[in-house]
Amino acid sequence: MFDMIDCFFNPKSVAVIGASRNPKKFGNVILNNFLSGFTGKVFPVNPNADEINGHKCFHSVSEIKEPIDLAVISIPAPLVPAALKECSLHKVKSCIVITAGFGEVGNKNLDQELLSSIGKMRMIGPNVMGVFDSSTRVDTLFSPKHRQQRPDPGSIAFVSQSGAFGIALLDWCASEGIGISKFVSLGNKLDVNEIDMIDYLSSDNKTKSIALYIEGTSNGRKFYSSLKKAGKPIVVLKAGKTKEGERAVQSHTGSLAGESQVYSGAFRQAGVIEARTIEELFDFSKALSAPKMKGDHIQIITNGGGFGVVATDAIAEHGLKLGKMSDASIKRIHTVAPANATISNPLDLTGDASSLAYKESIVTAMADKHIDAVLVIVLFQIPALDNSIVDVFTVGKKPLFVCATGGEYTQVLKKMIEKNGIPVYPTPDRAVKSLKALHDYQ
Amino acid sequence: MFDMIDCFFNPKSVAVIGASRNPKKFGNVILNNFLSGFTGKVFPVNPNADEINGHKCFHSVSEIKEPIDLAVISIPAPLVPAALKECSLHKVKSCIVITAGFGEVGNKNLDQELLSSIGKMRMIGPNVMGVFDSSTRVDTLFSPKHRQQRPDPGSIAFVSQSGAFGIALLDWCASEGIGISKFVSLGNKLDVNEIDMIDYLSSDNKTKSIALYIEGTSNGRKFYSSLKKAGKPIVVLKAGKTKEGERAVQSHTGSLAGESQVYSGAFRQAGVIEARTIEELFDFSKALSAPKMKGDHIQIITNGGGFGVVATDAIAEHGLKLGKMSDASIKRIHTVAPANATISNPLDLTGDASSLAYKESIVTAMADKHIDAVLVIVLFQIPALDNSIVDVFTVGKKPLFVCATGGEYTQVLKKMIEKNGIPVYPTPDRAVKSLKALHDYQ
Numbered sequence: 001m002f003d004m005i006d007c008f009f010n011p012k013s014v015a016v017i018g019a020s021r022n023p024k025k026f027g028n029v030i031l032n033n034f035l036s037g038f039t040g041k042v043f044p045v046n047p048n049a050d051e052i053n054g055h056k057c058f059h060s061v062s063e064i065k066e067p068i069d070l071a072v073i074s075i076p077a078p079l080v081p082a083a084l085k086e087c088s089l090h091k092v093k094s095c096i097v098i099t100a101g102f103g104e105v106g107n108k109n110l111d112q113e114l115l116s117s118i119g120k121m122r123m124i125g126p127n128v129m130g131v132f133d134s135s136t137r138v139d140t141l142f143s144p145k146h147r148q149q150r151p152d153p154g155s156i157a158f159v160s161q162s163g164a165f166g167i168a169l170l171d172w173c174a175s176e177g178i179g180i181s182k183f184v185s186l187g188n189k190l191d192v193n194e195i196d197m198i199d200y201l202s203s204d205n206k207t208k209s210i211a212l213y214i215e216g217t218s219n220g221r222k223f224y225s226s227l228k229k230a231g232k233p234i235v236v237l238k239a240g241k242t243k244e245g246e247r248a249v250q251s252h253t254g255s256l257a258g259e260s261q262v263y264s265g266a267f268r269q270a271g272v273i274e275a276r277t278i279e280e281l282f283d284f285s286k287a288l289s290a291p292k293m294k295g296d297h298i299q300i301i302t303n304g305g306g307f308g309v310v311a312t313d314a315i316a317e318h319g320l321k322l323g324k325m326s327d328a329s330i331k332r333i334h335t336v337a338p339a340n341a342t343i344s345n346p347l348d349l350t351g352d353a354s355s356l357a358y359k360e361s362i363v364t365a366m367a368d369k370h371i372d373a374v375l376v377i378v379l380f381q382i383p384a385l386d387n388s389i390v391d392v393f394t395v396g397k398k399p400l401f402v403c404a405t406g407g408e409y410t411q412v413l414k415k416m417i418e419k420n421g422i423p424v425y426p427t428p429d430r431a432v433k434s435l436k437a438l439h440d441y442q
Numbered sequence: 443m444f445d446m447i448d449c450f451f452n453p454k455s456v457a458v459i460g461a462s463r464n465p466k467k468f469g470n471v472i473l474n475n476f477l478s479g480f481t482g483k484v485f486p487v488n489p490n491a492d493e494i495n496g497h498k499c500f501h502s503v504s505e506i507k508e509p510i511d512l513a514v515i516s517i518p519a520p521l522v523p524a525a526l527k528e529c530s531l532h533k534v535k536s537c538i539v540i541t542a543g544f545g546e547v548g549n550k551n552l553d554q555e556l557l558s559s560i561g562k563m564r565m566i567g568p569n570v571m572g573v574f575d576s577s578t579r580v581d582t583l584f585s586p587k588h589r590q591q592r593p594d595p596g597s598i599a600f601v602s603q604s605g606a607f608g609i610a611l612l613d614w615c616a617s618e619g620i621g622i623s624k625f626v627s628l629g630n631k632l633d634v635n636e637i638d639m640i641d642y643l644s645s646d647n648k649t650k651s652i653a654l655y656i657e658g659t660s661n662g663r664k665f666y667s668s669l670k671k672a673g674k675p676i677v678v679l680k681a682g683k684t685k686e687g688e689r690a691v692q693s694h695t696g697s698l699a700g701e702s703q704v705y706s707g708a709f710r711q712a713g714v715i716e717a718r719t720i721e722e723l724f725d726f727s728k729a730l731s732a733p734k735m736k737g738d739h740i741q742i743i744t745n746g747g748g749f750g751v752v753a754t755d756a757i758a759e760h761g762l763k764l765g766k767m768s769d770a771s772i773k774r775i776h777t778v779a780p781a782n783a784t785i786s787n788p789l790d791l792t793g794d795a796s797s798l799a800y801k802e803s804i805v806t807a808m809a810d811k812h813i814d815a816v817l818v819i820v821l822f823q824i825p826a827l828d829n830s831i832v833d834v835f836t837v838g839k840k841p842l843f844v845c846a847t848g849g850e851y852t853q854v855l856k857k858m859i860e861k862n863g864i865p866v867y868p869t870p871d872r873a874v875k876s877l878k879a880l881h882d883y884q
Contacts, residue, residue, distance in 0.1 A: 143823035147824075160748070164748055167823050248750055248754040304607060304610065309604075313683050313687035340546075379606050409591075
């Protein structure tokens with residue numbers, strides 16, 4: 001079964017059915033995506049074109065005389081069942097139906113037609129953005145690259161029932177320097193669903209953690225069991241938690257949202273972290289691939305006293321504790337800290353803090369056995385710091401989280417730090433909540 | 443008294459005491475700030491320099507033969523009292539002491555020396571970033587412009603006890619396109635404090651709303667009365683809310699944080715919105731200059747169904763309601779919406795939504811008497827939209843809030859919309875919380 005799902009992410013050949021030369025059509029964007037990054041074979045299919053932008057175009061899948069692993073379908077809804085039948089006859093292994101206008105708008109008959117047309121193929125969709133794989137460059141996202149950046153390879157897989165939700169989050173990840181292994185939007189889930197994806201991603205060695213947006217599942221028992229045995233950190237945002245949200249879900253993907261308490265209980269029991277908001281989904285996903293956090297004692301290091309206070313409040317409010325470094329650690333930090341520093345917790349290095357003072361303080365706190373995780377607040381705006389501050393942040397044996405608030409200069413340095421595998425948050429509150437999620441998961 | 447405080451923001455002449463040609467010194471950055479934007483007279487003062495970068499330098503304030511409205515002082519702490527005495531003798535009207543190393547690190551005697559040296563001057567500081575005025579370009583921030591962007595003129599004034607907190611937030615505002623009228627960091631508050639500032643800003647016609655970061659106040663009764671009679675929306679982040687945070691406050695600015703419940707109660711009674719986090723302070727500040735919100739019925743308009751669901755959940759969770767447009771409104775929207783749209787609340791225009799469909803839907807919802815505020819979610823990634831979508835958002839008679847999640851392209855459009863006076867949030871949850879803050883304030 002995994003081979004079949006793997007075809008979505010790692011196909012050797014792809015047919016783009018509905019390929020178009022009109023840049024406003026999804027079939028144009030999708031074809032261009034494949035032509036510009038994908039290393040396998042690409043076959044444009046359009047009954048009305050002999051070539052598209054210099055590439056030979058096939059009038060139908062039957063004309064292609066080579067095996068096809070994946071068909072990506074973006075043609076009007078009433079034409080999809082026939083296209084699927086042809087794919088199935090032609091022994092295409094898997095298909096992604098981008099097209100909308102099926103069960104989600106009441107066309108339940110058309111849903112049935114799809115299901116009876118796919119034969120032995122596996123199908124993602126309909127009503128999806130489809131798949132993005134940062135390694136193989138399978139990219140069926142119909143949002144053009146100048147509007148939606150694609151993330152670099154990374155270790156977070158992202159499964160979204162909603163396509164638009166997915167691309168907005170991918171775009172956000174890309175602009176923040178967060179890497180992604182695989183993305184899939186599941187839409188109406190007529191065949192492939194969240195359970196298939198969790199099972200597949202659990203044994204995907206490029207994926208260290210999984211972020212999940214769902215509105216509902218059709219098989220709670222199997223879903224729970226997949227989550228529980230995944231063996232990787234999973235963060236989930238369950239939409240349709242309120243009565244009002246539940247109604248909205250029904251007119252969106254036609255899912256039944258179900259009782260939100262039942263979901264929350266199941267998530268807790270399965271060891272899954274539930275995010276309350278999109279921001280938490282994003283923040284927690286970054287956090288969960290950090291090293292093990294053995295206890296709940298945090299050391300704050302800052303060059304802005306106010307931020308130290310706010311972080312202290314957040315630590316107490318979210319149920320974590322301030323650690324107390326050993327006398328030896330305190331003594332060592334005294335030798336490098338500026339004259340006016342407050343060497344305590346928060347460790348306030350003041351605006352005079354140099355990159356070196358940060359470095360020594362971080363190394364000392366990371367090595368101190370009374371400290372389980374280090375939260376470094378760094379205001380890059382202050383002139384005492386030079387750019388070498390970026391190299392101070394490296395993955396160690398304990399979680400090291402960074403908080404940096406600011407504009408363009410801060411964003412540049414932040415991205416460099418994220419690329420080194422260290423999560424960076426724009427506010428102390430978001431950093432601390434993410435530390436708490438990591439603590440609770442472990 | 444206002445004239446004296448006005449000297450900080452609107453001086454005709456400024457002496458920069460501690461002006462330096464070394465780019466790592468605060469006195470260098472501050473001098474450059476004044477030389478590059480301020481239209482009044484600037485007098486560099488340094489006993490060891492005759493000129494700095496081509497500008498005549500005075501060895502002391504006494505050498506300057508013209509009236510001085512404001513002295514900005516950045517010299518070692520032990521030298522500050524003498525400098526203040528000289529300023530006072532020379533009839534300088536006001537001074538900002540940037541230098542740290544006073545009461546906040548235990549040097550209480552030095553505090554007393556300062557106080558006994560200022561004579562009739564008003565003093566901001568010590569231990570501050572000082573003042574930034576977006577109109578007069580008074581700019582005593584010692585973070586260089588390539589590290590910290592300066593915001594454009596706008597209607598939010600920002601008062602921060604912590605300097606670093608302030609510059610990080612200003613930097614953030616600038617990069618997000620949020621305008622600021624005036625900024626002041628108050629530090630140790632030996633003379634000018636939050637009460638002076640609230641009183642002054644209440645009658646400042648460039649300021650429509652006030653954001654406040656405080657760790658404590660020395661006169662709760664007067665503070666309360668200033669807040670209450672301000673007549674403008676005020677958002678406050680009170681740090682040191684927990685026991686742990688209270689301790690951190692003491693080693694930061696030496697303030698007594700006091701009971702957080704007492705503060706919260708006073709804020710509520712004075713009609714002040716309390717932010718729990720930095721993000722809320724930032725988000726709510728943008729929200730509070732919006733038009734009046736007469737009730738709690740919100741219309742959601744979206745081109746991404748998942749976002750519509752998440753926003754619906756947020757509205758229910760934060761105690762607001764989904765409105766129900768009139769039949770006439772629904773009918774009108776039917777004529778412009780794409781075929782698969784769900785014309786309800788949320789109004790899901792789907793990925794086929796054009797800028798025109800958005801425009802007509804927004805105009806209709808804004809005019810519908812059953813709707814008190816409109817929340818528009820727009821995923822700019824989707825190719826059906828063109829750039830004219832930006833012009834669809836204009837300030838009307840009801841609050842119009844926008845939510846846009848994404849990367850670089852989204853950020854560009856977001857800034858254009860913010861410049862038109864419409865608040866834009868990166869997630870539905872933050873937009874809805876801000877609508878709720880606006881609702882509660884009014």
